[in-house]
Amino acid sequence: MAPRAYWKGSLKLSLVSCPVVLYPASTSVEKTRFHLINRETGNRLKQQMVDAETGDIVEGEQKGRGYELAKGQYVEIEPEELEAVQIESNHTIDIDSFVPREEIDQRYLNHPYYIAPDGKAALDAFAVIRDAMKDQDRVALARIVLTHREHVIAIEPMGRGLLGTTLRFPYELRDEAEFFDDIKSPRITKDMVELASHILQTKAAHFDPSEFKDQYETALKTLVKRKAAGKPIKLPEPEQRSDNVVSLMDALKQSLKGKSGAKGTRAPARRPSPQRRAAKKAHRSAARQRKAG
8 A cells, every 4th residue: 555645735936737636655664662651550641731930730722832932931822823924835846946966955855855756747747847856856945835834845856756755944053163163183293194084995885775783773662672571681781981091093093904803983902800700701601611511
């Protein structure tokens, strides 16, 4: 069964228009989720709205929307007043311009959607718009109303369809200067940069999302299965960290030789403590005795 469309309307380029449907391109359905429960009864808990000052439970008819003018001072906005400023959806994606793909700052990318033609009658116009964008290697910038708000959406060809990605507005982005201006410029040698460049070359690859492994999600699923089966959960021993300081140059050299045991951007591997070595040795000895028996 085909997924339900999130939005239906028309894609419009000047006087050319065709019916289209939008489907969310991402999903969180497969992620492991937990609910708050009562430990004594095992029942799921229900959240309630409570007055921050009095502690009284607030029922549905008492709930309202307010904008905080100052600390603890709110101006209440009525539902009909909100409706006065909401943009009425005309169910049309109006293409305003076409821009080079490389000019779109990735920080603006928000939510992705698949755009497909709605019915056979839309195929010709849809294909014309899609193939024209392929020919020009440009991304369309358009306007669309979703959930009573107008969004800018970037549209580009993807296979037989189109990919639309809503964009953030400038006020939604933080200025990088707040975070980068205080970064000092240390003196690093040319040798260090060359060593780091060699490490990068040894890890050169192509983007392949099928290689992404959500290890935490896998561990969560295993944990839930073991718990549901009544099996014990073994807690990991706290990792003992060494105070040994490894120089940056040594770390680069060891990484290049493949002797650091580090992966990705992790710090160089440190030798295990004497206590951990003794524990491992005892574990191996016990295993050999069991095997011999």
